[in-house]
Each structure stands twice: as structure tokens, then as C-alpha cells.
Amino acid sequence: KQEVTQIPAALSVPEGENLVLNCSFTDSAIYNLQWFRQDPGKGLTSLLLIQSSQREQTSGRLNASLDKSSGRSTLYIAASQPGDSATYLCAVRIRPGANSKLTFGKGITLSVRP
Amino acid sequence: KAGVTQTPRYLIKTRGQQVTLSCSPISGHRSVSWYQQTPGQGLQFLFEYFSETQRNKGNFPGRFSGRQFSNSRSEMNVSTLELGDSALYLCASQTGGSTDTQYFGPGTRLTVL
Numbered sequence: 001k002q003e004v005t006q007i008p009a010a011l012s013v014p015e016g017e018n019l020v021l022n023c024s025f026t027d028s029a030i031y032n033l034q035w036f037r038q039d040p041g042k043g044l045t046s047l048l049l050i051q052s053s054q055r056e057q058t059s060g061r062l063n064a065s066l067d068k069s070s071g072r073s074t075l076y077i078a079a080s081q082p083g084d085s086a087t088y089l090c091a092v093r094i095r096p097g098a099n100s101k102l103t104f105g106k107g108i109t110l111s112v113r114p
Numbered sequence: 115k116a117g118v119t120q121t122p123r124y125l126i127k128t129r130g131q132q133v134t135l136s137c138s139p140i141s142g143h144r145s146v147s148w149y150q151q152t153p154g155q156g157l158q159f160l161f162e163y164f165s166e167t168q169r170n171k172g173n174f175p176g177r178f179s180g181r182q183f184s185n186s187r188s189e190m191n192v193s194t195l196e197l198g199d200s201a202l203y204l205c206a207s208q209t210g211g212s213t214d215t216q217y218f219g220p221g222t223r224l225t226v227l
Contacts, residue, residue, distance in 0.1 A: 034215065043118075043204055044218040089157065101147070101170050102206075102216060104157040 002027045002094045006105035013080055014113050021075040021108050023090035028068045031093040034102065035064050035075050038087045047088075048075070080112045116141065118207050118219035126225045132193040135222045139186050139207030145169070146188040147216065148180060151202040160203075163188050164210055192224075200226045 003026045013019055023033070032051045036044040048057045048064040050073070056065040063076040073090055087109045091102040119138045127133050139146050147170075148160040159172040163182035180190040186207075192199055202223050206216040 036218075041202075041221075041223070043120075043220040044206075046215050046217065049215045091157075101159045101162065101172070102149075102157075103159070104149075106156040 002030075002092060002103045004090060004092055004103050004105040006088075006090060006108050008108065009106065010109045010111070012111040012113060015080060015082060017080050017112075018076070018078050019080055019110075021077070021088050021110070023073040023075070023105055025071045025073075025092050025103075027094065028071050029094070030068065033064075033066055033073050033090060033092045035062075035073075036089045036091065038089060038107065040087075044089065077110075080110075082112045082114050085110055085112050118205060118217055120203075120205055120219040120222050122222060123220065124223045124225075126227065127195050128227050129195055129197060131195050132191065133195060133224060134189055134191045135203055135205075135224075137188045137190075137205035137207075137219060139188070139205075140217055142209065143207035143217075144186055144210040145208045145214075146182060146186065147206045147208075148188070148190050149204045149206065150174075151204060151221070152200075157204070160190065195226045197226050200224060 005024045034049045035047045038044050050057050050066040061078040066073045087107040089107040091104040121136045145164045147162040149157050151157045162170040166182045177193045182188045202221045204221045206218045208214040208216045
């Protein structure tokens with residue numbers, strides 16, 4: 001059974017700091033991994049999707065990497081801003097027989113202090 | 115293009131009642147997945163529908179059911195509500211391929227009293 005872990009559960013950093021959010025998964029046989037952002041009481045916004053054949057994806061100040069063999073992914077946020085404060089979740093799409101099911105970690109709640 | 119919409123946004127019910135939640139996917143998307151989010155368990159997969167057929171199912175009791183219509187809109191139903199069903203229910207749509215990005219709606223906040 002695939003399990004996704006995100007540690008720590010919460011993180012507080014000063015504005016401007018570069019930071020790394022970690023995600024680990026137990027079964028390396030994945031189709032892809034996706035990072036999401038969730039603001040309080042809201043739905044999820046997709047940030048980056050990494051296919052199993054890829055090593056990383058970049059969008060603006062965000063960079064996500066994937067190491068399937070070690071079961072790890074990291075989300076790097078450069079020059080953090082107060083507007084980055086949110087919960088960040090990673091999710092893996094697993095197989096076999098699971099076409100679109102995503103298995104989520106419980107998320108990391110990030111607070112960026114002005 | 116309009117995003118995923120969910121109605122209603124908020125619901126308050128009492129134990130034993132039933133509830134129906136609705137999800138309209140992004141135009142052209144044929145797959146709709148439902149998730150339950152609670153503080154203790156996080157996001158858990160309920161089921162996925164593709165072309166009106168349930169394609170995948172999570173580990174929830176039979177009180178949780180769903181369906182999809184020919185226009186890809188989906189509904190989920192929870193019967194005999196329990197206090198533990200209080201949660202944010204999220205739906206997500208994608209074109210249908212297993213490698214696609216899932217796009218999430220804002221969710222329906224269900225409170226069971």
C-alpha cells in the first residue's frame with residue numbers, strides 16, 4: 001500500500017528565505033507526482049506535475065524534483081513571500097489498477113513572516 | 115475556460131439524514147474524482163468516474179455513492195450521515211488520461227450535527 005509522508009507538518013520562515021519542502025513515498029512504482037497548494041478552507045491548486053520519467057519541473061520561483069529510486073520529492077521555493085503562506089501537499093498517482101487515484105501526504109503548512 | 119465548480123459550498127445536516135453534492139468538471143474533461151478531507155485523515159480518495167462508469171473506488175463504506183451523467187457532471191451521495199462524515203469534500207476533473215493533471219474544485223464543506 002502506497003503511503004506518502006510529509007515532514008514537518010508545519011514550517012515558519014522569514015520572508016526572503018529559500019526553502020525546501022520534502023515528500024517521501026513508500027512504493028517507487030508511480031506514474032507521476034504532483035505538488036498542490038491549498039489556502040485555508042479552499043480547494044487545491046496544482047503547482048507542478050512531474051512524470052515518472054522526469055527528474056524535475058520548474059515554474060517561476062518553484063522547482064520540484066523527483067527521485068523515484070529513493071522515494072523522494074522536494075519542492076524548492078526561492079525567495080519566499082508572505083503570499084506563499086499556505087499548505088503544500090504532494091500526491092502520487094499509483095499503479096497497478098489505479099487509473100486516476102491520487103494518494104496524498106497530509107501536507108506542510110507554511111507560514112512566511114514579513 | 116471555467117474551472118471545476120461544486121455546489122453547494124456549505125451544508126449543515128443532522129445525523130441520519132442523507133446529502134447529495136454536485137460537481138461540474140472543466141469543459142472537455144471526462145473524469146471526475148471525489149476526495150474527502152478531514153484534519154485527522156487528510157485527503158482520502160472516494161471514487162472516480164469516467165464516461166459515466168465508476169473506474170476506481172477507495173475504502174469507504176457503501177453509504178458513500180456517486181454517479182456521473184452524460185455531460186460529465188457528477189454527484190456524490192452520503193446516506194445515513196454520521197458525525198464523522200463532517201469534512202471538506204473535493205472533486206477533481208481531468209481529461210481522462212492517467213498522466214493528466216487533476217484540477218480541483220473549491221469543495222463542499224459538510225457539517226453533520
